[in-house]
Amino acid sequence: MTPAPLRYKLAPYGEAWIGNGAFSIVYRATEEGSGKKVAIKKSRVSKKVQRPALQHEIRILQLLQGHVAIPAVYGYGHLEHFEYMSMELLGPSIAEQQKEGAGVMVKTVIQILDQALAALQHIHALGIVHRDVKPENLLCSADDSFTIKIIDFGISKPFSHGHPTKYDPLKERRHITGSIYWASLNSHNGIDLAPRDDLESLALVALYLLRGSLPWKPRPRLESQARSQEIVRVMKTSCSEPDLCIGFPKEFGDLLSYSRSLQIHQFPDYQALRLSFANLAERVDHTTDNGPLDWTACYPNPSGPILDEPEFSENDEDDGTDSSDDDRPKDSYRGMDCDQWDRLGNRDKDVTLPSQQEVELDNITPLIVEVHVPWCDW
Template sequence: MTLAELRYKLAPYGEAWIEKGTFSIVYKATEEGSGKTVAIKASRVSRMIKRPILQHEIRIMQLLKGHVAIPVLYGYGHLEHFEYMAMEPLGPSVAEQQKEGAGVMIKTVVRIVDQALAALQHIHELGIVHRDIKPENLLCSLEDPSIIKIIDFGISKPFSRDQPNKYDPLKERRHIIGSVYWASLNSHNGLELAPRDDLESLALVALYLLRGSLLWKPRPRLESLMRSQEIVRLTKTSYSGQDMSAGFPNEFGELLSYSRSLPFNQFPDHKALRCIFATLAEGMDYSSDTEPLDWTPCHPNFSDTTVDEPILPDHEEYEDEIYDKDKDERPKDSYWGMDIDNWDRLGNRDKDLTLPSEQEAELDNITPLIVEVLIPWCDW
């Protein structure tokens, strides 16, 4: 099978930048020949790297394609300095739509939860766990802003049916999987993640949208990651679904409680959960799903907006290891200017972020190749 070869040109410097992530930047670009506008996700990585992150993400998205919540992919290329992924442009994220400190209309949160549950059912039925559900990864479609798309499958992986692996994040000085603010308790406790953990993160997203905040605060920028993880873990452990949903429909707290109650290898009943929220919407006489999502800010009146934060002793186990650049054995940068400023050096992705080799080859064979990305403001 001969794959199509794609060429793209990034938009002019002041118009190109769409989003910056931890390991990548998303740009607006135009496809040569068709003139189609696309989003290009770029991650700086050497051709010597055999297991780059975006290649894995492309494979996962090819596996999941066909569902309305999965963005349309156009192509992938691993060129000399970067790997690139081309996909449909998307609108603002749920995080961007919410006004800072304000809640979101209950009817809007119900519709977001329903769409996310349908998407997670599709993802989980194909044997994948997302592992990083958060408002920043739920985006509105450009064509129909009432449709929610899920992005960022870079750390998604097949989930195990065996007993979960476990580690101690604090003693082993390891980061938890996902984002600290949205991660499940299992992630904080070092347990391998399963579909139940995607549901728990979705429940936290829903409660955040309703309340405008959660009971654990975003951590100070200069605080050690070990300390941040432990403070958030202890705070999350202290509050049940019922506590978190006080003043709102019980269904949202029940979603959190249900996700936390599931054994590792039990598949969630997505359909039953969707029925629960459909009944809630019907009981509250909410309008049709065809109407635009209502992002009118709400200011809920509840008393538990502040909590006593756990106080950890000053101890070395809560502090991060100090980075010693003189002992860094990774290849040194050979790039210049904005390249060094905007991208971290990346190595091979973890081996557990891997599909069966035959499946990877099959997915690679259906992905059009990006053979050139022209960057107008660079001369290399």
């Protein structure tokens, strides 16, 4: 049976906006008929594009349904000028919960890790690599203060079982996969990403939550992509796992070491990792049960490592373009205009699901036929 078409109405102006990413914006909306409150993710894209980004993302989410950490999805529509995805309305991200510059309680970090490891096990078991694990993509459930959901599968892909490819991001002027601050060393080195890389990013998230910061700082807005990538790569390479973990239980440093020790085709031992942190919780008189997450601010003042920013030759980054006018995604949807429709072209088939699987997933996804924006009736 074909699912009934869906119609949505965005919340009033000033109340609708939830957040935005490189090429999308998320709104609060209401499903007409049922009154269900949902989140609507919207991306500007031409109808000429046959494999747009949100269509890929909802296929991934449909594939992953059935795990508590995967948000429910309700519908997809590719209308004139925009594509839309409706999904479960969630609470704040752990990035929003953490106070700027402060650390988080060890118990809370263990609780988050336990849930995230279970989520990654589910995602990887279905052949998918997330490729952008970071605090902004780990959201609290709207229904309780304990459950963590993982979002933003826009750059996720099936992982390859063949020989890994490799490129030089600096020499070839190519962007790394994921977010620079949280990316694995393999991503910085242009190596195909695998489950081990999601685990490495998660380990960096855990250390950041504990410490309140990491030795590499967010890069200046207008700095060239090549410079940002290379400086952060050198600083990450210079940081030993034990140094990052000074003053905290060694299990957190061990998680980073373990992730970097895995081969590309190896799956992490998720159960052993979860048991290790469960034992740690017991040792420090905590539990990994369903109690509320404690966001009490901690100021641990981590003692190491302190790194100087490495030298970077201007010749290395001069690719003949103005770094303030490059074509990499900006962290704002509002700057996008019609000239970017074609730039958001068809998704490469190498990073999509098999065609037959895509058709099966499309058949179970209700179609969004209308999204009413009350403040744009003019």
